Amino acid sequence: MTDDATPDAPRSPFAGAATREVVRDVVAALALLVALPMPWDLTHRGSDRIEVVLATVLTLLVLAVPYLRRAGLGAPSWDALTTPRGRTIGCVPYLLVALAYLVLDAVRPDAGEGQVGAGVVLGLAGATLALAPTWRPTLPVVAALVGLGALATPVMALATGDAWPAVVVGALNAVLVIGVLWLTAASYLRGDLVAGVVLLAVGAAVSVELVLFAGGEESPWFESVHGQRLGLLLLPVVAACGARRVLDDLAAVADDPQDVRAARWVSVAVRCLDLVMLVAAFVALVAMVRLASGSFGVSLVLRLIVGVLMVVVALVARRALVRDPRSGHTTAVGAACVLVVLGLVIVVARAGRGWEANVEELLVTFALPGVALGALLVPASVRELVASEPEAPDEPDEPAEVEETPTGALAQVDQPWTVSAPYEQTSPQQTSPQQTPYATAAPMDATQRIEPVRDASWGAVPGGRSGGDSTQVLPPVADVPGSPWSAAQALDPTTPLADLARIVQESPHLRPHVASNPSTYPALLDWLGALGDPAVDAALRARR
Template identity: 65%
Template sequence: MTDPDTLDAPEQERSPFGGVAVRELVRDVVAAFALLVALPLPWDHAHRGSDRLEIVLVTVLALLALAAPYLRRGGVGPSSWDVLTSRRTVAFACLPYAVVAVVYLVLDALAPADAAGGVGAGLAVGLAGAALAAAPRWTHTPAAVAGIVALGTLATPVAALVQGAPWAVTVVGTLNALVVLGVLWFTVGTYLRSGDLSAGYVLLALGGAVALELVLFAGGNLRPWFESVHGQRLGLLLLPVVAAVTARRVVDDATAAAGDPDDVRAARWVAVAVRAFGLVALVAAFVALVALVLVVADGVSVGRVLRLVVGVLMAGVAVAARRSLARDPRAGHVTAVGAACVIVVLGLVIVVARAGLGTQSNVEELLVAFGLPAVALAVLLVPPSVRELVASAPESPEPVAAAPVTEVAEPATGAVQVSAPAGSADETPAERTTPEAERASWSVAAPVATEPQAAPRTAARPLDATQQMEPVRVTQAPDSTQVLPPVREAPPAQAPGWTAAQAMDPSTPLADLARISAEAPHLRSYVAANPSTYPALLDWLGALGDPAVDAALRSRR
C-alpha cells in the first residue's frame, strides 16, 4: 500500500487515497464495515461483541491499523509513522482479533453440552472483516482455514453421538456436515486444485451472501442465529471467513484474466451460473432432508411439509437448469433465467411459511431462496460478454449431418465440387453418421499441384471470398479396425477464428471439434465439456495434463 512518491509529495498535494488501487480501497472499506457491524451482533448466547472488553479492544486496534496508511497519506502524523503504512503492519494488528475469535471457538468446543456457548454472527462477520484487512499472503491460508471449518463441522455429529443426543440431532448434524463439506469442496477446493476462476467467483459470492444475511437477520432478539459443536450444525456461518481469506488470491487472478477474449469470459460467467445452480440443488436437498427428519421424529406440521415439498421442487428445478445451461449456454440461457426466478418464488413460500423474513428462517433457507439464485441471475444477465453470446445464437439452427464429403477435381479447370450423399440434408440428429464413420472420411491425399482458381463449393462451412482451393483426391476409407489419431493437422492456409460457443455447441461437427483442439489450445476445456465430443478425442485431451481440461472431463461423469 505504500507509495513513496505520494509520501514525499508537498503537503498541499497529498491525498489520503493517492496511490491506492481501487481494489485495495474497496477491500479496506468492506473490512472496516464488517468490523464495525460485528460489535452489536451476538458472539455467543450470553454476549454481544460490544459487551466484551477484549472484543472492543481488538476491534479498535484493527480499525486503527486500517486507517493509519490513509491518515499518513493525508499528511497526519510525523514521518516516523511511515512504518504504519505497511500491509504487514496491518496484518499483525489484525492478528489479536483472530486469536480472540479462535479462543471463543475453542471454548465452545470444550464447554459442556448444556452450557450457553455457541458461535454467533458477530464472530463470523468480525473475523471475516479481520481476514479481509490482513489479506494473508501465505499460499496455504485458504486451505488451512477451510480445513479447520471442515473439522469443526465433522465434530458436530461426533459430539452428538458421544453425548447420547436423540437420533434426529445426530442425523441433522450429519446432514449439515455433508452440505458444508460439499460447499467447501465445490468452491474453495475446486479453486485451489485446478485454479478454476469460476469456482473462486462462486466462493466470494457465497461468502458475501451469507455475510449479508448475518448482518441483516442474525442479530434479532427473538431468535438470533447460533452454531455450536454441541448443536445440530456448525460451518455455514463461517463461510464468509473462508471467502475472506481467499479473496486476495481470487482478485489477483481475476485481474490477470481481465484481458481474456470475450468468448472466454462469457464461458467463465456461464460456468459460475452452472456452479450456482449446483449449489442450489445441494442446499435445497439439505432443507428437504432436514424437514423429513423432523417430520419423522417430531410429527407432521405445515411448515415442515412445505419445506420438504418446496425443497424437493427447488432441487429438481436447479438440476434441470444446470443441465440445460451446461449442455448449450445459448439455448439454455432462457431456461436458466426462468429457473432462477422460479426458485426465488419457491423460496418465498418457505420464508412466508416460517412466519416472516428474518430470524424465523435459517441461513440455508435464505441462501437457497435469494443468495444463490441472485448470483445466477447476475452472471447470466449483467456481463456484456454473456449477452453477446446469447445474441449470437442462430434464429433457426439446423444440425449438419456428419456425412462423408466427396470431392471431385476437374482436370480441365482445377475446380473443386463438393457434394454430400443424397438425403443427408434431411437427416435428423438421431440419424447422423457415427463418429467412427465421420473420422473415416477425414483421411485425404495431399493436394494436387495445379493452378488455383475460384470454384463453386457446397459445404458445411462457407469459403471466404478471397480463399482459393486446390483439388484433392479422396483415398479409400480405412476399415473399422484401423486406429485413427483424434486430431488431424489443419491445412496451413486456413486458420479460422474458433470461439467458445463453437467448442461447446453439441451441433458442431466432430471434425471441427478435433481442429479446435489442435488449433485453439485455450478452448480445449470447452471441447472436453461438449457432450458430442467422441471418445478418441476425449482420451487425447485427457493425456495432455491440462488442469482445466481435466476438470472439464471430470464434470462429464
C-alpha cells in the same frame, strides 16, 4: 509555478492506492464495526467485552494509517504500521480473540448449544480481510478446519447420547458444509477460477444475511460444535481467506477474449445451480427427518415439497445451460426466477415465527439464484453470446483419413495468460510461438495402427463408416506428464465450458478431443477450426 511546487497543495488519502485494495479495506472496516453490537456468544455482545473493543480499535487503526499518511497526517513513525509486518501485528490480536471464542465453544460442553454468534464470524472475516494473508496454505487450512468442525457436530451428538434426529441432522449438516467447500474452495485450489468467484459470492451472501437477521434480540443465530450445526455461518471467513487471490486472478484474466469471458460467466451460473441442488436437498432431507421423528407442521411439509421441487428445477436449468448456453439461457433465467418464488414459500411459511430463518433457506431462495441471474444477465459478453445468431452448419464433407503425424508435433498458440494454480500466475510469453514448444507425449511407433478412441459412456466416435471401409477416428493420446488436463476431461460432456477453453490453451495435444466433445460451444469450435490442424479438422468434420 506548478501545482507540484505549491507547498500547501492538498494530498489525497487514496493517491496511489489500487481500487480493489480500497474496497477491501472499506469492507473490512464495516465488518469490524458491525461485529461490535452483534452477539458473540449466548450472553455477550462484542461491545460488552473489553478485549473485543480494544482489538477492534487496534485493527481499525491499522486500516486507517495508510490513508492518513497519504493525506499528510500523523507522525512519520506511523509508517511502520503501513508495512505488511505492521499490518500483521495490528490484526493478529483480533484474530486471537475471535479464535478464543471458537475454542471456548469446543471445550465447554456444558455451556449449552449456540456459542458461535454472528459477531465472531463477521469480526473474524473483517480481520482476515484487513490482514489480506499472502501465505499460500491459508485458504486450505481454514477450509479444512471448518469442515472438521462440521464433522465434529454429529460425533459430539453421539458422544453425549442425543436422540437420533439430532445425530442425523448433524451428519446432514456436515455433508452440506463439506459439499459447499468442495464445490467452491477445494475446486478453486485445483485451478478452477469460477469456483473462486462463487466462493466470494457465497461468503458475501452469508455476511449480508448475518447483518440483516442474525443479531436480533429475540432469535439471534448461533452455531455450536455441541449443537446440531456448525460451518455455514463460517463461510464468510473462508471467503475472506481467498478474496485477495481470487481478485488477483480475476484481474489477470480481464483481457480474455469475449467468448472465454462469456463461457466463464455461464460456468458461474452452472456452479450456483449445483449449489442450489445441494442446499435444497439438505432442506428437504432435514424436514423429512423431523417429520419421521414425530414432529409435524405445515412448515416442515412445505420445506420437504419445495426442497424437492427446487432440486428438479435447478437440474433442468443446469442441463439446459451445459447443453447449449445460447438456447438454454432463457430456460436458466426462468428457472432461477422460479427458484426465488419457491424459496419464498418457505420464508413466508415461517413468517409467523418472526425473523427466525436458517442460513441455507435464504441462500437457496435469494443468494444463489440471484448470483446465477447476475451471471446470465449482467455481463455484456453473455448478452452478446445470447443475441448472436447460431451459424448455419456447412454441407458435410466426406471424412478424410487422419494423417499419421508425430504426436509431439503440437501447434503453439499465442497465450496471453494462464492460471496454472490459484496462487500462481505466469506472465505473457516473450518468445515467438514457434520458439516455445510444449511438452510432448511419447512418440508413436511408425508401424502402429491408429485405433479408435472409445469410451464406455460414448461408444464409437461419430462420423465413421460401417462395413469394410476405414473409420474416421481420433488418434490415441497419451497424457503428457505434468499436463493439468487429461484426455478423459477433454472428452467428458460434463466438463465446464470454461475448462474446455483452458484445455485447448494449456494442453494443445488434447484439441482434437475438445473438438469432438458434444458440449464444446460454437465460438470455441470456430477457434479450433481456424488453427489448420489436420487432427482437429478431422474431429470437427466428424461432428457433422
